[in-house]
Amino acid sequence: MKKIIVDLKNITKSFDGEKVLDNISLYIRENEFITLLGPSGCGKTTTLRIIAGFETPDSGEVYFEDKLLNDVPPYKRSINTVFQKYALFPHLNVYENVAFGLRLKKVKDPVIRERVKEMLAMVNLKGFEKRNISTLSGGQQQRVAIARALINDPEVLLLDEPLGALDLKLRKDMQNELKNIQHKTGITFIYVTHDQEEALSMSDTVVVMADGKIQQIGTPTDIYNEPKNAFVADFIGESNIVDGIMLDDFKAKFSGHIFECLDKGFEKNEPVDIVVRPEDVDVVPLEKAMLSGTVTSVTFKGVHYEIIVDIGGFKWMIQTTDFVGENEKIGLYIEPDAIHVMKKSEYSDMFGDYSSFSDELEKLSDATEVIEE
Numbered sequence: 001m002k003k004i005i006v007d008l009k010n011i012t013k014s015f016d017g018e019k020v021l022d023n024i025s026l027y028i029r030e031n032e033f034i035t036l037l038g039p040s041g042c043g044k045t046t047t048l049r050i051i052a053g054f055e056t057p058d059s060g061e062v063y064f065e066d067k068l069l070n071d072v073p074p075y076k077r078s079i080n081t082v083f084q085k086y087a088l089f090p091h092l093n094v095y096e097n098v099a100f101g102l103r104l105k106k107v108k109d110p111v112i113r114e115r116v117k118e119m120l121a122m123v124n125l126k127g128f129e130k131r132n133i134s135t136l137s138g139g140q141q142q143r144v145a146i147a148r149a150l151i152n153d154p155e156v157l158l159l160d161e162p163l164g165a166l167d168l169k170l171r172k173d174m175q176n177e178l179k180n181i182q183h184k185t186g187i188t189f190i191y192v193t194h195d196q197e198e199a200l201s202m203s204d205t206v207v208v209m210a211d212g213k214i215q216q217i218g219t220p221t222d223i224y225n226e227p228k229n230a231f232v233a234d235f236i237g238e239s240n241i242v243d244g245i246m247l248d249d250f251k252a253k254f255s256g257h258i259f260e261c262l263d264k265g266f267e268k269n270e271p272v273d274i275v276v277r278p279e280d281v282d283v284v285p286l287e288k289a290m291l292s293g294t295v296t297s298v299t300f301k302g303v304h305y306e307i308i309v310d311i312g313g314f315k316w317m318i319q320t321t322d323f324v325g326e327n328e329k330i331g332l333y334i335e336p337d338a339i340h341v342m343k344k345s346e347y348s349d350m351f352g353d354y355s356s357f358s359d360e361l362e363k364l365s366d367a368t369e370v371i372e373e
Contacts, residue, residue, distance in 0.1 A: 002029040003065075005188055006051060006156060011060035013046055020046045021057070022212040028156075028190060033182050035191040035199040038209035039235070044192045047209075048158050051190065052081050064156075080149040081158040086141050088133050088148075094120070095129040097144055101152045119147040122181060139170045146181065156188045163198070175202050196236050200224060208232050210347075229342055233275045234351035240281075240316045241351050244274035244341070252341055255311055257290050259334060263341035273342040278306070278319040280338035289331025295324050308354050315354040 006028040013021040021043045028034050036044035049055040050062060053074035062069040069077060088097050098119055102112045120126055123143035133141065142162060149157055159178070163171045179202050182189045193199055199206050200220040208215045208223060208231075216228040227233035230241050244254035249264035254274045266272060286292055293311035300306075305323055309316045309330065316332075324330055 002031055004028070005030045005065055006190070007061075007063040007066075008047070008051070009061045009063070011047070011050060011057045011062070013043075013050065013055065013057050020212050021050075023060070024209075024212070024214050026207060026214060026217070028188060030155075030188055031186050032204050033179065033189045033191065033202060034205040034207065035193060035203040036207050036209060037193060037196065037199040037235075038215075039194055042209040043212040044194075044209050045160055048081075048160055048190065048192050051156075052079055052158055053077050078155040079158060080152060080154040080156075081160065082142075082145050082149050082162045083160050086145040088141060088144060090133050092133070093129070094125065094131045094133065094136070094144055097133065098147045098151055100148060105152075115151055116147075119151045122150070122184065123147045123177070137170075138166050139174060142166065142174060143177070146178075150181070150185060150187070154187060156190060159189060159191045161193055162191075163193075163195075171198070178202065200236070208235065210235075226340065227275060227342065229345035229347050230273050230275075230349075230351050231345070231347040233273075233340075233342065234347075238278050238317055238319075239351070240276045240278065240354075242274045242276075242314060243349070244272050246270045246272045246341060250336075252339065255291055255314070259290065259339055260336040261339040261341060262336055263339070266341065266343075271344055273344060273348050275340040275342060276316075276334055276338055278317040279304075280334070281316070281318045281320075282333040282335075283318065283320050283322055283324065284331045284333045286329065286331040288333065290334055291332040292329060293332070295326055295328045295330060298324065298326055317354045 004027045008024060008026045011021050011024050024047065036047055038044050046055060050057055053069070053072060056070065064077065089100065095116055098116045099112050102115060120128060123146055125140065125143050125147065136144065163174050166174060175198060191202065203220055205217065206220055206223045207217050210231050216223060216232045223232065224236055227236060233239040233241055242254045244252050246252050246266035247258065248268060250261055252259050252261050252272065252274060291311055293309040293316065295307050296310050296315065297308045298305055304319045304321050307318045307320065307324060309318055318332065
């Protein structure tokens, strides 16, 4: 088991009377790529700034390799930060931007030359030493910012939505680039994003946050397949979330039908939330169906069709490679391993019905919006 390098204990932080972090605890291991994921105002950036030393918690402790960091200034922490806006020096060329940290430490020129050459090669900017910052694309500027942060050999690199300003294709390219850099260097990466796909594709561990609290910590697979509550299920990918009753171990009732499932450990007849991912529902002939409903919309997504089906007034999303027409009545079949049962939570009944799915997250974010620096 790798050692714990950053340890947050019972961190609370408020701005202007608004609680941004509510007694969160989190540890991060050496060489880990961990992502703090959540909507605007959830507290993820404030958490990052507290680790960096740019903010001080109202209560709680920040430890780095078992040493208390609360009163240690940012420049004395073995932690560097890459910001979304890059924060490059426009009057310096690529070489001098990357070399800046070493010059502050009064490192000798031959060593600086070797280190800058090494860093630029790592971020695929070999030969860009004399280029002016203003002539670089957004992706190239981001690579310069990463090289500048890495040249000081930090033990931890903090990345605050670093790909937010890039277009979609460049974002995907840089996701691969960042993961490769993290593997090469072995540095612990703590990454902040609101992009679920980004978090799932890059991370060893994902920390889902909402309302200043940690909702769930786990591997990308665990977070997607075993969400802890309705917020996590909705925020990570698409989900149909319906009210259900846990009749017994391995048996749940929802949408007027009794289903076999793989979950156990609930009280008999306990009200629960049921999650079924759109890609896990099979379209079948009506005579073989567990559920049936009327198609209200069909959208072609390239690799599949995304259809909305009205089942007793509740709108389900289904992803299928089979074309079905609007107003067509179709049958649905759900395997036991496609059903995930969750305990009721404060987020129950807020998500899951695709009658108004485009507005759901915005409403939650608006209700909890706080200013994050």
